[in-house]
Amino acid sequence: MTVMKMKLYYAETMNPRKACAVAKYLNAPVEFVRVELLKGEHKRPEYLAKNPNGRVPTLEVSDDLSIWEADAIMAYLARFAGSDLLPEGDRQVEVMRWLSWGAQHFTRHTGQHYFEYVIKPWAGGAFGPANPAAAEEASKQWRPNAAVLDEHLSSRSYLVGDRLTIADFSVAVTLPYAKKAKIPLDEFPNIARWHDRLNELPAWREPFPAPVPDALAA
Ligand SMILES: N[C@@H](CCC(=O)N[C@@H](CS)C(=O)NCC(=O)O)C(=O)O
Numbered sequence: 001m002t003v004m005k006m007k008l009y010y011a012e013t014m015n016p017r018k019a020c021a022v023a024k025y026l027n028a029p030v031e032f033v034r035v036e037l038l039k040g041e042h043k044r045p046e047y048l049a050k051n052p053n054g055r056v057p058t059l060e061v062s063d064d065l066s067i068w069e070a071d072a073i074m075a076y077l078a079r080f081a082g083s084d085l086l087p088e089g090d091r092q093v094e095v096m097r098w099l100s101w102g103a104q105h106f107t108r109h110t111g112q113h114y115f116e117y118v119i120k121p122w123a124g125g126a127f128g129p130a131n132p133a134a135a136e137e138a139s140k141q142w143r144p145n146a147a148v149l150d151e152h153l154s155s156r157s158y159l160v161g162d163r164l165t166i167a168d169f170s171v172a173v174t175l176p177y178a179k180k181a182k183i184p185l186d187e188f189p190n191i192a193r194w195h196d197r198l199n200e201l202p203a204w205r206e207p208f209p210a211p212v213p214d215a216l217a218a
Contacts, residue, residue: 006030007060008073009050011037012212014114014177016057018070018169019077021207025169026081030059032209038123070173071099074166085166094160098167106149109142110174113181122215139184146188153190157197164201172198176205176218 008023008030010016023030035041035056043054050066051058059073060066067076078086086095116130149171152159159167175195178185185192198204212218 004062007033009033009035009047009056009058009060010208011035011042011056012208012216013037013056013119014111014173015055015070017176017207018166018173019057019059019073020209021169021201021203022074022077022085022166024207024209025201025203026077026083026085028077028081030077034210071103071166071170074169078166084163085169087161087163087165091161091165095165095167098159099170101145102167102171102173105145106142106171107174109138109145110178110181110183112138113183114174114177117181118177118216122213135182143184143187146191150188150190153194157194168194168198169204172204180218 006029008019010020010032011034020032022028023032035047037056041047042051042056047058048054050060051068053068055068057070057073058066058068059076061076067073075086078084086092113135115127116132116135120127120130156162158164159171172195174181174183175185175191175198177183178195185195
């Protein structure tokens with residue numbers, strides 16, 4: 001195995017945002033490598049060898065270890081740093097619960113808004129025009145789930161044990177885009193307050209190492 005500096009392959013989109021924010025928050029020893037999605041760099045054989053899904057982010061740890069899935073990359077970076085962003089014991093189980101819930105019940109729907117109002121305009125017609133009906137349907141599915149999170153946050157500052165963890169970085173990932181993506185965040189004041197608190201972190205506000213193209217800006 002060749003020892004090398006870890007490389008974090010990213011684009012300025014929502015899933016890499018999690019990995020970049022945690023890398024920046026932890027001041028992790030990674031080299032950021034920008035992947036140009038509109039040029040299809042993520043579908044080239046050399047990239048597919050690191051991540052057969054052809055998606056970003058990917059963390060290349062060594063010649064024979066590449067980690068894909070943003071949540072797993074955050075967990076790896078937290079463990080690497082010995083950080084409480086990934087706590088031990090029961091709190092780790094709680095983190096896993098929120099990661100799973102976020103993917104299945106929260107970001108699944110807010111991600112539809114992000115796709116309609118951020119990704120489609122950015123992709124310049126490759127996915128067609130924004131579909132407001134699809135976003136409205138996503139909001140409908142999202143509201144009962146958002147109500148669960150809003151209630152959870154009514155007596156807490158963060159999702160788990162009242163300390164910042166990777167669960168916060170994960171579940172909140174679409175919220176920087178709430179206005180642009182027309183996510184009805186105003187209906188859930190505790191979620192909005194929680195996100196305001198995350199916005200106090202420079203690593204959350206500006207997770208990417210280079211300027212973000214206007215179309216992808218939060
Ligand atoms: N579940 C994956 C999703 C990764 C993902 O879909 N990334 C998007 C950018 S946000 C991507 O690479 N899209 C390009 C494609 O699917 O071709 C993760 O959490 O890392």
